[in-house]
Amino acid sequence: MKYEIEAVIEKENYSNAGRTSRKIKELLIQIGVDSAIIRRAMVALYEAEMNVAIHTNGGKVRAAIASDVLDVTIEDEGLGIADLQQAMTAGFSTAPDSAREMGFGAGMGLPNIQRNTDRFSMSSTLGKGTVMRFAISLAPHSSDGAVGTALSMEPSKCIHCLKCVHVCPTQALRVHRKGPEILTHLCVDCTACMRVCPTGVFDFKADHALPEFEEGQIYCLPEALRGQFPLLSSPDALRGLLSPLTVENTIFSHTATWWMNGYLEFYRKRFVNNEFKIAPLCPSISRLIQLRFPSLLPHMLPLMTPLLSLREKIIDSDLVIVPSCPAEFSQAKGIHALNAVHAVHPRFFHSLLEKRINKEAVSQHPQTDSFQPAKDCLVVTGINQVCHFLDQIENGYLQDAGLVVLYACVGACYGSPVWTAPGAIAEKRSRYYDVMEGAKKELNPLYRVQPLMPRVGARLDEDMKRAIQKLNKIDEIAKTFPGNNCGACGSPSCLTHAEDIVLARTTDYECPFLVLSQSNASENASTEK
Structure with missing residues (x-):
């Protein structure tokens, strides 16, 4: 209403x-x-x-x-x-x-x-x-950039393998006795936990159904979607499988390589001498820098991500967006009222196409030499490699990197864990369709009027005096732990385990590693006697 x-x-x-x-x-x-x-x-x-x-x-x-x-x-x-x-x-x-x-x-x-x-x-x-x-x-303390996560969980699927705890780049995950927990103020929606979880505990909150079809709706589909299937004769043949959608109201765009040209053109006009800058294509990376590398925020190009740019440009039509990851889902929803924005889960859309598609590929694959996305930039993919790269930058190295594009997923958006086809194959197929559509695409990112600001973590306590007391208590408890950060307790490190105890996130006060060591020592002592 x-x-x-x-x-x-x-x-x-x-x-x-x-x-x-x-x-x-x-x-x-x-x-x-x-x-x-x-x-x-x-x-x-x-x-x-x-x-x-x-x-x-x-x-x-x-x-x-x-x-x-x-x-x-x-x-x-x-x-x-x-x-x-x-x-x-x-x-x-x-x-x-x-x-x-x-x-x-x-x-x-x-x-x-x-x-x-x-x-x-x-x-x-x-x-x-x-x-x-x-x-x-109109609700106090809420905004488009509100801290939180789009991840959802099914705790009953958790087998306590602790893989998600070890892989999270921001220490946002805990797996205590009661099951997995996401500290939303630390989560950047990078999908690392989704990728390593063997039982599918993690997902995100998009709809698993299409909204009621209305005239004028525009479907914004990820480029990687059409790379999940064997090649068809033309882009229109693929769109034909999406009936009642038409060519006019379907856009394969918000993870398109062609966006890079817009960021590169902006960079060339304003910066010289290979000055280090980050092109904000991946929303998860923007959140990572806000939280873990805030000193690098001045190096972010003042431009919106592709999905935000699309959402702001299309003002007279309702949007149906298929996000590739939870970070894109958060940006797709945002706050708006003039036009409706629906977010449909990519796995649902994938299954919809899979039921309709002709599995037979085209007999001859056209040459793709004419497809020339911008190459004058450094691309780093995968959250571990990205964190290593940003650590090096923060320590004063690699300042001659020039324009850099960082993606949380290995293989960029084509490698999101929601997709089934290998990222390299999905990208190759998508480029085939790009060539057939022609290279004249005007996908220019919008200028980001509001600069990205550092993300503030949760306080230990609203009262400063009590916060200092808790800080001392955390330090005191952490000193009783071995410091090997094995994660067996369900927290990513000994220090975070001490914090979890003080903040009552867990009732498991003992260190499993110490308990095991003491038990082994007792057994050895008994054997020697």
């Missing part, structure tokens, strides 16, 4: 430019939204309306109020913005004298919108205008 508003913003009509913000303020008061959230919404909306009135030939605003979010899109008929990064700089202004004489045009409009919204994006085309989208969560 949602309430929608649409209004026109007139050029240089400064007195009426705030009408929509006033109307929405009244509505938010009527439905009982917190006053602090209302103030944020009013600042963002008013600044956005004034921005259109001052700088463009007019435009329109569309807003939708749902139970948990205010979602706003503003389209203008201006000249476009040549440099979005400069436009976001506090104090930068191109306002005409008529606006300045009335006290407007101080260059704080866009920064104020950014500060007061939970999701904010802009795309601009020179000569055509700018589209601005933002959303404000």
